[in-house]
Amino acid sequence: MSSVRALLLATSIFAIAACSPKEEPSKIEEADVPLEEEEYVEQDEMEFMVPGEEREVIWDALTPEEARDKFTYSNYNDVRVTHLNLDLAVDFETKTLSGTAEINFRRRARGTSSLVLDANMLDVSKVEAFTEGRWVETNFTMGAHDPVMGSKFEIALPDRARKVRVTYSTSPEAGGIQWLSPEQTAGKEHPFLFTQFQPLNARTMVPVQDTPAVRITYDARIKTPTDLLAIMSARQDISGELDGDYSFKMTRPIPSYLIALAVGDIKFKKINNHIGVYAEDYILDASAAEFEDTPKMETAIAKFYGPYRWGRYDLIVLPPSFPFGGMENPRLSFMTPTLIAGDKSLTNVVAHELAHSWSGNLVTNATWRDAWLNEGFTSYVENRTMEALYGEDRAVMERLLDKQALMRDVEAAARPELTALKMPADLGHPDDAFSQVSYVGGMFFLKFLEERFGREGFDAFLRAYFDEFAFKSITTEDFLTYFEDSLWADQPDAVTESEINAWIYQPGFPDSIEKPRSGAFNKVDGQINAWMGGGEIDGLETSAWTTHEWLYFIAQLPEGITTDQMAALDERFSLSTSQNAEIANAWYMRAINVGYEPAFEPLDGFLMRVGRGKFIYRLYAALIENDRRDWAEAVYERARPGYHPIAQRRIDDIFAE
Template structure:
């Protein structure tokens, strides 16, 4: 069960502090002086936020919205319950966005009643960055009284900001009704509503949403009531969440229960498939997670499957995970993605990184938790196979970027004006996972580390926001023997080096248990290294019995060798093309990238067919980039002209830039020798799938790691800030 008495104030925010040194006094005293969970007063600075969140405690906010699908607007108001915590403050500064139109702002004075008229406040909007603006609200002295709270009401309209995605019927799965959803990670929700857009601030919230007839509304909260005559939905989130986890989706959505506390929502045409893939599994995964990390904190765990225009793979909104419907094609990838988002219920949502520089606290620990769950649910071999697949991708990425790439740090430092989404990459997930695995190894037993996470880390910091040093200090206090022996300062494995060092992880867990699944992949790759492989030896490998991760690992290794000779492609096509065409898009796109990179004409019709069927960014962008980089630009232009009407406007702009505005040369060879049998080339799409956002636009794109490209468009977390793209606030 969820905590019946949740805190209602903002999160714990801690300043940067050096790691404790054995024998150095004062660590306990420093902890005693640290703000308690729920405190908002701290010296923390978030350069991605224009707000003065350090000066106020946000206890609660309420959204009242009316959705207009014709105008593609949301109009309404926002009520903030604030408490001043610093003296002499005469201005409230919130994060906003040029696409968000402010109509008026007023204030209810401390001690006023319902009959008292609110006071109109003056305000101005100033530029901040290309992903947002600052809303400066002047506060009369009688408003900001020490020890007294007050209410601010803002009336506004959202237009075409980066957080809000309006889909016309042709862009939905059913193609009959429009749909809208919001996506706030990392810093896009400032275009949804004015807010303290920083993970350091958490509060409870409620919402009222008015919609046209026949529209279902869901939010990252519990639906408290629905008035059918008025078509008004009411929601309540009783646990503190940061602004980026406030989410909404509205459209023709139906549901089916898949467990006692879980249901799947989707357009009607998807429901039976979703039930078939997830029925009974979600509760099993939740139960395993609870055995490991304690009671699930959020009450319900529902899932909504969104159309292919959804720009990322999945988003861990509390109570309601958003997942792209394309993933339903692959059981293995679906279960990994859902389990990863379940893990965020503890790591990322309940305990949140206080700064975007520490995103690994969310993604790295969630990846660790995900793999603990899959180990217990599906065995160690399966988990090791999936981990090997991801770590291979990490090393490919590192070879493309170079060992000295600043984005390879766990605790990334970014300058004012840089969108936090551009800093999220495979290192956030996999290097963070490796550090968690190293801490687990120091404990001597995985159950001891799980116990630390459950009874100490989650228990102490639940519904708070923390920095890396909080985790480390708590860890060393929980294991005093490690603290005494100086485990944080072991030569070559120093915790400071883990957090701030460049390059590959300093430690990787033992994955030998996955050998039973990875060994056949390596053997088949070795056979195809011969231009004329033995047909009898090849016949011993039946790919139809392989897991999806085995198949994509094989194709990834073959992609490393591209371009392949015509006779090799002919052999691969004859052996596998029919089988691969019947498998998921995750498998198909790898084979088709091999076709394009090797310039193998007999399979080009399959490339066209794939791009006609799949309109998701994660599947279209990599193939179009490969087509343009090679000798098949005419195929790209022809296919785009035939399919552009079914693509989301953001994706159309991306593809137009790829096809028409850039020569898009093939990437330079990696600077470092490959530890794999074949030299690497462009990474294929699932190398980046664990990164939340699978789209191309990012200040640094893995497909072109040798050149830094600034793009005008852009999750959101932009899943691939580094690799295939970022969904940041400047995307529109």
């Protein structure tokens, strides 16, 4: 037995217990997309053990049950969905999508008589199976509703059926779909909808095996009001006609959480021949300018880790209620407008979502316990991209700020098991896996391996890793087995088993974690010390500071800073009214802790117009912790209707604690 396999067996017990667009879509020409993309990629049959089959599996440290995603009802080891064909109509008046989902599947175990899917608040009126050359109605049952997992949707399968068709409609309260009234958009004339499915919300729009373990291709036809444009995480309708009838095709197998839809008064602007930006008109030009380095990012990542494999890469800047910085939907990353700072200082988020085209979309975590495989790898590639484009100093500053956020999350974790890279078997909700532990902790683990094995060799290993597991879903143990066989075996003394164990399975982070040092931040420290030691406010020289230096400056202000000193900073630098969302958020956090009253009126406005969870969750929590609950509740009552359902649930929980 190999050393890693022995280690994994020894540690697994602990791990378990413990439109009329400005540049019309018709300008996106056929030649911009590789011709071979018309062909569907065949899916791998070696991903999971099928009971009764004798086959070599990738891992041997986990049983099939241990490797199974616990957040799905689906019987994906017995029957595997392979393709989805959607035909849905968008109704803004009823806030529903209705139509059919045609589902192709492959039986993987003999005697399987039912297909089990995930559904959440779907109103199913009919289910048919295609057998003997025709569609026939078949029986189905919809289980009781669970607030986290929705319902078990079981369909009886005739013997020779290979696909089913579900006629249904979504609920107006679907957690993965946000419906915005015209008044909630910038243009104030047209409604808007967008989806957010990671981690468990695809089942609120589509009956599907809603697990990252299952990858599917899909086609879709979406019917909308004729004055609105629909776009999806797939090859777009290239007709260029704003006609309310749009068709899409995704030929690469993806997990269900990467299905995405947006409908609204959306315009398009080209960056190069296969990269562009969609947005409402008010922010389109600024977004295209902010993201103009995206082609350079793609070139840098491809040089390191192999070619981009998805055809086009576009971005859409969504309304401010979008609850994340970005979402890596293939071919169409969803982005928050809070990134539009005017100086490209926040475009590391673009690099992150683009990097997901390799780590996460191409190679996917098989369960949410393994979320670090998506986010840690992506954060590492993001940081390497920033270094390649903007230099080592910026990459180091970002790692140092990220490490501060990581240590904050480790300290605030509800329990120690949530500070290990491999999440515990009793993970209560996949959202708990999306802390800085998975993102930044995973990045620092890969940085540790890079330092031990050398950058050149580690880059070659990662490129081979992306090739080996392309369009597959894997576990942490799959990665470790491949790591041992492909890299560690050639340099057995580079790391020890106990070091790997400490990084992956033990709470907290070992002393071998990098300690980033930034010369630019050292200069900021010097200025803080001089000013707090009695120097004049005019002595602070900030004209050359980047966003990163401002964030470090605000974070390093001493706990004993007075409201008079806060006022002096605010008067000179207008921090309470900063148009940079990251700087404003950092300043508001400090203002809440200090009790600096002049910041509360602009904070009210910030909470009313910004729905990005990274900001608002911590701000509401800080208000409660600092005896501002009544004020926070009053703001939230007004702001809540404009927040995404995901954000509403999280903030409701914050107030309930």
